[in-house]
Amino acid sequence: MASKINTIIFDLGNVLIDWNPYHLYRKLFSNDDEIKHFLDTVCTMHWNEEQDAGRPVKEGTELLISQFPEHSDNILAYYERWEEMLGGEIPGTVQILKTLKDSGQYKLYALTNWSTETFPIALSHYHFLSWFDAIVVSGAEGIRKPDSRFYQLLLDRHQVKPQEALFIDDNYRNILAAREMGIESIHFTSADELRQHLSKLGVNA
Incomplete structure (x- = not known):
């Protein structure tokens, strides 16, 4: 299926x-x-x-x-x-992101709790941030995870249906908030485990 x-x-x-x-x-x-x-x-x-x-x-x-x-x-x-x-990029996860991007099958977004004053530093360091279709930064919006309005902002802005989305975060608090909104979510612990979870969901990475 x-x-x-x-x-x-x-x-x-x-x-x-x-x-x-x-x-x-x-x-x-x-x-x-x-x-x-x-x-x-x-x-x-x-x-x-x-x-x-x-x-x-x-x-x-x-x-x-x-x-x-x-x-x-x-x-x-x-x-x-x-x-x-x-400390640098997390190599395994960046490779997963690249595979997903190269497949052309998915819209890719980032939803991040980050100060708008320091985020430009990250943008200058990590080329893979340009692979996203859009990045929603809490500091720019004045709201952050796990507030449901922050997730909803991304869904509304980019016409994303929660039942067609998957969310990945290392903070379990944020995972629970996404699940409350009907978004399938993976609690990130390692790139290898993430790849296994994705495979179970039919996402090849």
Whole structure:
């Protein structure tokens, strides 16, 4: 039986692009325990996601420095040296994306939680981002995953039917939100497992 899927929607960070603050902060702290404490209590993921949802980097940075002045240098480094958090592409997944693109069978979109101020850096680093038919960036829209309105924005803008779409993300929270909207979803853990899941759904990659 032929697959009904004609549209595949990728998350970017840690699915196609290795993004990890540890890449930067291992240059600034003496051990990973110190980094973990800093990221759990100061530059938290929740704080980062506010910039992903459209808050200006300058505003977010100043807010944290006012709360944690003793960490001002490391807070400033978060965005001043943000490029150093990029560890490169995730080769296996990029190859899957290429196979899907070359097949000509699918519309390919990216739905990403990303600050509009740092996304141009990623665009300049990773040529495969040009393979997508469109990329919807949370920072540009003022809304982010797992808010259902962010998914709906992509569906509406590009005339995608949820029952014909497949969504891939490494964050299970975002997977659950997509499934609530009737979008078949794969929780990304590795390129090999992704290829196996795709095959089961009739998507050859």
